[in-house]
Amino acid sequence: MNPSENHSEEAASDFLRRDAEKDLLRFSTAGSIDDGKSTLIGRLLHDSRGVYDDQLAAIRKAARGRPEGETLDLAWITDGLKAEREQGITIDVAYRYFATPRRKFIIADTPGHEQYTRNMATGASTANLAVLLADARLGILPQTRRHAFITALLGVPHLVLAVNKMDLVEYRQEPFDAVCRTFEEFATRLRITDLRFVPISALNGDNVVTRSARMPWYQGPSLLDLLETVYIGGDRNLVDLRFPVQNAFRPDMTFRGYAGTVASGILRPGDEVVALPSMRTTRVKTIVTRDGLHNEAFPPMAVVVTLEDELDVGRGDMLVHRHNLPRIERHFEAMMVWMGDEPLDPGRAYLIKHTTQTTRARLDALRYAVDVQTLNRKPADTLRLNEIGRAVWTTHRPLLFDAYERNRHTGSFIVIDERTNATVAAGMIIEREPAEQLPARMAPAAMPAPVFSPPRRRISPAEREQRWGHRAATVWITGLSGSGKSDVARALERLLFDAGVRPVVLDGEEVRLGLSAELDFSSAGRAEHLRRVAETARLLNESGVLVICAFASPTEDLRRQAAERIGAERFFEVFLDAPVEWCETRDTAGLYRRARAGELRNVAGVHLPYEKPARPDLTIDMPDIGVEAAAARILTGLQERGIVRVTPPVE
Amino acid sequence: MKHTLTHLQQLEAESIHIFREVVAEFERPVLLYSVGKDSSVMLRLAQKAFHPGRLPFPLLHVDTGYKFREMYEFRDRTARELGATLLVYRHAEAGRANPFELGTQACCALLKTQALLQALRKHKFDAAFGGARREEEKSRAKERVFSFRDEFGQWDPRNQRPELWNLYNSRIRPGESIRVFPLSNWTELDVWQYIHAEKIPVVPMYFARERDVIVRDDQLIPLDEGPVPLRPDETPQRICCRFRSLGCYQCTGAIRSTAANVPEIIEEMMTIRQSERATRVIDHDAEGSMEMKKREGYF
Incomplete structure (x- = not known):
């Protein structure tokens, strides 16, 4: 090897070695129209020598034929699509790349107008830091506020407000301070952990790459200095192990591994892990990559994990540490x-x-x-x-x-x-x-598929009514647990049966044992439970059956949804009114006792308010009237509505 | 302990994640193998993504018939050594239509874009990995990692899906497809550094040696491969040069260089002031021509 080759090898390997130690900073930029965002990025790329000569030449060529023989517009480096250049605006997120001897950078350059909030959110989603631009003359505009809000919403850990166009305020400190004050005041209402301010002139390069002599009152770093030195190592979550499984690999009979990217936390061989959602526990055997086995994996490493036990783990599952579950x-x-x-x-x-x-x-x-x-x-x-x-x-x-x-x-x-x-x-x-306390809603009824039409009904509702002597309807009895819903339902069933009607009772406790056995008492579980009840009642009604439903159904919203499903004209709402203290004395199911003991959650009247119906068809004061009289009152109500024509047996 | 990854390690992890997402969510993925350095890096990343298994998809080379001999040799050797399935698709006009008669844009549209769409349709591929990088060209700076294409393979820059975090939307209807760019965030320098660090084989054309060329419009056009009609004032010369980007021999220029190995190329890049696609004639025909090609279905 001759000396010059030797030298070249050394220089390159030296460069590679130093470069291998660099880390990566992803940042987004946002600003209002004319804040000079594209100019700033052009300046960063240009001054950090990231812009190649021929790209500059192409921009000059494109700029020719424009009305004014203006000087090179740095913004043109970033506005990539034809429509953007023609309209002079940035539409889409553009990704830009540059490096300095200290760090590599990926810029997500996002458009400023209101109608591109989605693009700004896109750029912010992967950013470690956001650079927001403000015009020193105009201060904090509504758009600046919006950008700051989105930055905070997307959880970008560091925010830099670059106060641009300092050249147009004679590089004075007062306008800069005023902008910073206004912004700080606004930012206290947002979750921003690290906020910095830099006065710059993107056009002239002041405080962009090097400190400007024209603003001696500013003692802080230039924007690029700040980007190069801001500490981002602490932003990652190394505490909660989350390993979402992307694929299960079984290349041959002997190997079974789970591929994925570590989302957070640190994974090591020997760790006791739980596979979710199955909750099966095992230990990590090895962490495999093509470059060999690893002693640990941390975010954002993409690895393959093998386990001590053969578990049924697949895409969408997650490996986590046993005492730290999501x-x-x-x-x-x-x-x-x-x-x-x-x-x-x-x-x-x-x-x-x-x-x-x-x-x-x-x-x-x-x-x-x-x-x-x-x-x-x-x-x-x-x-x-x-x-x-x-x-x-x-x-x-x-x-x-x-x-x-x-x-x-x-x-x-x-x-x-x-x-x-x-x-x-x-x-x-x-x-x-x-x-369990979040509001829930019943799943919407499936849209009737156009290719499938239900078998033609051969029996009309009128024929059914004539045969059975009553209209199909659903009596929906609501009230606190212990108010006597089931008892009243059974008493009403007896009265109707004796009068020649064939009623069906759907009772909360019974349905929970069977039809809704797997559902919990969360609001989502309750919504699904009542959806099934309402659908069942609807089907029975359509077959001419009179249905009596006894369900606590504590929210007006859920009862309204049930009524919509069943059909308002068939829905007869009965409210059994009783104070919770009275109901608690009749606690046959032990519901209140278990709720008070902390065994049950989400019991209406204990943990959740019971919303009284606003306009029930009938309100019955239970402590005053009692079960039998209540049933008789409902029957009368059904007669008055013309649902049941029969006369109740005289006592 | 620091628990941080270097820039290259982060890029590698991101690319591996993308490969695995596609294989998990698509039925018939394919890797568009163009024989160049970016394809070589893609192949290595794919190997890493599916280690210890084999590549779960075939390679597809859309062959215009005008590639360099060294490229064909390298292509066949690579597929053999990897044990990968290599599909070669040639348009009916491949090797006949040429840029001297058609113009570079029409020639590309026919032998590359049309051929690519035909090949994807023929094999019913629903996801195609490409080695394009956002840094390469302006319209690519706004490209998604998962780039949605309609049933005609076309790209609509105004109707792209937002892409947040590392959550990629892979839902398509029958006939539609996705082009996937695992190297989206890599720069040319990253690619060479990775090739160096990983000792990845590349086509020898990237390394400088004496070649017979003509100098035309600041470009060095190679003469070794096939007939290039000479203009009256042109005479072949022997110049020490290398290729920075590989394409068809009529349309790929070399650059003057003495960089004969990967470290020297990297060193050269530390000082070079030309972007890599400067030697690709097709990008310069009309302002925004890459964007137009992409709209038509180029990747």
């Missing part, structure tokens, strides 16, 4: 950024992709929408493109999640419209209330 729920609450062209439709079935599983989901409640200018909450019944709100969802299969603020990987999900396959929303899970 939430396992079908019912949860999240902040949503709506990204679909079509607004959120509460009646539609969506898909949720969370870690490595995709499952059907439906919206239970939209709690509010956020006005991102004022941060005020406002009631909403839908979310439109670029709107943000707080929603409650129920999924078909349980998700294995953590709150987003604790874990960006297990706390995030996307919503896919099953009909269009479009990605319509991003969600960040919040954990403020226990899942």
